[in-house]
Amino acid sequence: MAKAPVLTPQSDDFPRWYQDLINKAELADNGPVRGTMVVRPYGYSLWERMQSEMDDRIKRAGADNAYFPLFIPQSYLSREAEHVEGFSPELAVVTHAGGKDLEEPVVVRPTSETIINEYFSKWVQSYRDLPLLINQWANVVRWELRPRVFLRTTEFLWQEGHTAHATFEDARDYAAKIHREAYEDFMVNVLALSVVPGRKTKAERFAGAINTLTCEAMMRDGKALQMGTSHELGQNFAKAFDTQYLAKDGSREHVWQTSWGSSTRMVGGLIMGHGDDNGLRVPPRLAPIQAVVVAIKEDEGVLAEIKAIADRLSAAGVRVRVDDRTDTPFGRRAVDWELKGVPLRIELGPRDLAEGQAVVARRIPGGKSPVSFEKLTETVLAALEEDQETLLRESRERRESHTADVATVEEALEASATGWARIPWATLGVEGEKQLAAQAVTVRCLVREDGGVPESDDEPGAIAVVGRSY
Numbered sequence: 001m002a003k004a005p006v007l008t009p010q011s012d013d014f015p016r017w018y019q020d021l022i023n024k025a026e027l028a029d030n031g032p033v034r035g036t037m038v039v040r041p042y043g044y045s046l047w048e049r050m051q052s053e054m055d056d057r058i059k060r061a062g063a064d065n066a067y068f069p070l071f072i073p074q075s076y077l078s079r080e081a082e083h084v085e086g087f088s089p090e091l092a093v094v095t096h097a098g099g100k101d102l103e104e105p106v107v108v109r110p111t112s113e114t115i116i117n118e119y120f121s122k123w124v125q126s127y128r129d130l131p132l133l134i135n136q137w138a139n140v141v142r143w144e145l146r147p148r149v150f151l152r153t154t155e156f157l158w159q160e161g162h163t164a165h166a167t168f169e170d171a172r173d174y175a176a177k178i179h180r181e182a183y184e185d186f187m188v189n190v191l192a193l194s195v196v197p198g199r200k201t202k203a204e205r206f207a208g209a210i211n212t213l214t215c216e217a218m219m220r221d222g223k224a225l226q227m228g229t230s231h232e233l234g235q236n237f238a239k240a241f242d243t244q245y246l247a248k249d250g251s252r253e254h255v256w257q258t259s260w261g262s263s264t265r266m267v268g269g270l271i272m273g274h275g276d277d278n279g280l281r282v283p284p285r286l287a288p289i290q291a292v293v294v295a296i297k298e299d300e301g302v303l304a305e306i307k308a309i310a311d312r313l314s315a316a317g318v319r320v321r322v323d324d325r326t327d328t329p330f331g332r333r334a335v336d337w338e339l340k341g342v343p344l345r346i347e348l349g350p351r352d353l354a355e356g357q358a359v360v361a362r363r364i365p366g367g368k369s370p371v372s373f374e375k376l377t378e379t380v381l382a383a384l385e386e387d388q389e390t391l392l393r394e395s396r397e398r399r400e401s402h403t404a405d406v407a408t409v410e411e412a413l414e415a416s417a418t419g420w421a422r423i424p425w426a427t428l429g430v431e432g433e434k435q436l437a438a439q440a441v442t443v444r445c446l447v448r449e450d451g452g453v454p455e456s457d458d459e460p461g462a463i464a465v466v467g468r469s470y
Contacts, residue, residue, distance in 0.1 A: 006335060009277050014221040019149070021271060025280055025339040028149050035147035035154030039264070042340060045288035046267055047157065051137065053190050053286070054159060054262060057182040061174075063133040063161055068115050070139075071106040076114035079240040080208050087111070087207060090142035092154075108141040113208065113233070113259055116162045117241040124164055124255060126246045131174065132164040132255075150268035151225075151470050158263035164243060164255040171256035172211075172232055176453070178260045179213040179230040187227055191266065192283040192388055193217045193273045194396035195227055196465055198445025199453050203433060206259075210234035213453060216444045216465065218399040219272035222419040224444045224469040227269050228262035268470070274391055280341025281364050283391050284384040289342045290319045291380055293358075294333060296349035298326040306348050309358065309376060316377050318384070338363060343387050344380055364390055403465075409435050412466045416441045420467040425457070428464050441468055 006024060008016040022028050027043030030036070039047065055065070074093065092108040095101060109115075116134065124132060137159050144154045161178060165171040179197060187195045200212035209231040216224050237243070238254040247253050274281040284290050291313055293306040303324055313320045321342075323333055330347075337345050345361040347368075352358055358376060361368045364387040371379045402419030406412050409432045415421035416436075425446055428436075433443050446454050446462045454462040 005277065006339065007277055007279065010220060010275075014272075015148075017275075017277070018268075018272060021275055021279055021339070022149055025341070027267070027271075030149065031155075033154065035144045035152075037149050037153050037155075039157075042288075043267065046270065046282070046286070047264055049286050049288050050186075050191075050266055051159070053186055054182065055135075055137075057186055058135050058159065058161065058178070061133075061177055061182055062131075063135040063163070065137065066134050067136055067138065068109075068112050068119070070109050072109055072112075072115045074105045074107050076118060077107060079114065080237055085207065087142070090144070092141045092143055109138065110140055110142050111259075111261070112136060112138070112140075112160055112162065113237055114241075117237045117243060117257075120162070120164050120255070120257075121241045121243040124243055124245050127166055127248055130164060130166045130245060130255065131170060133161070133174075134163065135159055135161045148268075148470070150264055150271070153264075156264045158261050160261040161259060163258045164238070165257070166245065166247070166253070166255065168234070168256050171234075171258050175211070175213060175230045175232045175258040175260065178258070179215070179453075183215050183228040183230065183260075183262060187215055187217065187266075188392065190283065190285045191270060191273075192285075192391035192395060193227070193269060194392060194399055196399070196445060196447060197451075197453060198447040198465060199457070200229075200445060201430075201433060201443050201457055201464075203430070203437075204443060206231045208233060208236050209259075210236070214445050217269050217273055218395075218402065218420065218467075219269070219470070220275070220398065221272070222402050222467070224420065224467045225265070225269045225272065226444070226469065227266055228260070230260035231258060233257040233259055272470075273395060275341070279339035281391065282341035282343060284343045284388045287341070287343055288319060289321045289340075290384055291344040291346055292321045292323050292337050292342050293346045293348065294323040294330070294337070295326055296330050296347055296352075299350045299353070301353050302348055302350060305353055305373075306346075309346060309348070309373070312377055313380060316381060318377075318380060334361075344383060346376070346380070362387065412436060413439055413441060416467050420444070420465055422463050422465055425462040425464045426460070428466075433464075436466060441466060444469065 007020045010017045029038045093105045095105045144152050195215040195217045205212045211232040213230040215227045235254045243255050244252045293310045295302050310320045310322045347359040357370045357372045404415040406421045412421040443464045
C-alpha cells in the first residue's frame with residue numbers, strides 16, 4: 001500500500017494543502033475567537049525576518065517608527081465620510097468597559113489614519129515641520145466574515161506608514177518611493193516573488209484615498225494576492241482634521257498626505273507563492289534558518305563535527321541551526337525540515353565523517369550531493385545565492401506563462417479561471433470592470449506596457465491586469 005502524503009497535493013485541493021502546510025510546518029493555529037490566529041515560533045520567525053527587512057527599507061526612505069493607541073474614539077472615524085463608510089462593516093466597537101457603558105464608544109484600531117491625523121494637526125505648525133514621516137508596527141482588527149490564517153484574519157500584524165507633505169507632488173513622489181523602494185524591492189529581492197507594481201482603479205482604491213499603488217503577486221494556483229499598498233490621501237484627512245501649516249509666503253495651507261501598509265498576509269504569500277507538495281520553500285535571503293546541520297546518528301565524533309561545521313558557516317554569515325536530536329528518527333527530522341522549507345540541510349553520519357565529507361540536501365531545486373569539509377562553506381554560500389535566483393525566476397515564469405493578453409470581457413473571464421488576463425483599460429472600462437466583479441473577478445491593477453505605473457486611470461495605453469484573488 002502506498003504511503004499517504006504528508007500534505008494534500010496542491011493539484012487535488014489547494015486550500016486544503018495550504019491549511020495542511022500551516023499545521024504541519026508549525027506556522028500557526030486558529031485562535032479561540034473566530035478569525036484570530038496564534039502565530040507559532042517558526043511562523044513568527046518568518047514574520048520577524050520580514051519586519052527586519054521592511055523596517056530597514058522604510059527607515060532608508062526617511063520614516064521614523066512611533067506608536068499610537070489601539071483604541072480610537074468613534075467620533076474620529078466619522079470625520080472622513082468615505083473612510084468610515086469603507087471600514088464600517090469591519091469595525092469592532094467597544095461600548096462597555098470598567099463595569100459601565102462608555103460615554104463615547106471606542107473603535108479597536110482598523111487602521112490609524114484618523115488618530116494619527118489628530119496628532120499630526122498638533123505637531124505640524126510650519127513648513128519647517130514637513131515632511132513628517134511616521135511608521136508604526138502594530139496589530140489591527142477588522143471583523144472578517146471569511147477568515148483564513150495569514151490571508152484574512154480578524155486581527156493581524158502589520159506596519160502602517162503615515163506622512164504629511166507641503167505639496168501634492170512631494171506626497172505623490174513619496175508614495176511612489178515607498179511603493180518601489182520599500183515594497184517592490186523587498187518582495188522581489190528578498191521574498192523572491194515577481195510582483196506586478198501598478199495602480200488601483202477607483203473601484204478598488206483605499207477608502208479615503210485619491211490614488212492607491214499596489215504590488216500584486218501570482219500564487220501557484222493562478223490567483224492574485226495583494227501584497228502591499230501605498231496610498232495618496234490628497235488633503236481629505238488634512239481638511240477633516242484641520243492639519244495646516246504656515247507656508248514660506250505666510251499663507252496657511254493644508255498638508256498633503258500618504259499612508260501605506262504591508263502585513264502578515266505576506267506570510268501567506270510566501271506559502272502560496274513558493275510552497276510545493278513537500279512543504280514550504282523559503283527564499284535564502286528571508287530564511288531565519290538558511291542551513292541546518294543534522295547528525296544522522298548518535299556518535300561523539302559526528303556531534304563534535306556538526307558543531308564545528310555550524311561555527312564555520314556562522315562565521316561566514318550563514319544563519320545556521322544544529323540538529324543533534326538523535327533520539328528522534330532521522331527520517332522524521334528530515335521531513336520536518338523539508339516542511340519548514342529550510343534551504344539547505346547538511347547531513348553527517350559516522351561514514352561521512354570517516355570520508356571527510358557531508359551530504360548537502362537542497363530544498364529548493366531538490367537533490368543531494370556529497371561535499372568535502374574543505375569546500376562546504378563555499379558550496380553553501382553559492383547554493384544559497386543560486387536558490388534565491390531560482391525561486392524568483394520560477395515566480396516570474398509562472399506569472400508570465402499564466403497571463404494572457406485578451407480583447408474582451410469574455411476572454412478575460414476565461415483566462416481568469418487559471419491565471420490572469422491583460423486587457424486595455426480603454427476596452428474594459430468601468431462597465432467591463434462591473435461585469436467582471438459580478439463573476440468574482442477584479443482588476444488587480446493598471447499598468448503601462450513598459451511595466452511602469454500609469455499616472456491616472458484614463459492614461460492612454462493603460463492596461464488592466466485582471467484575475468481572481470485572495
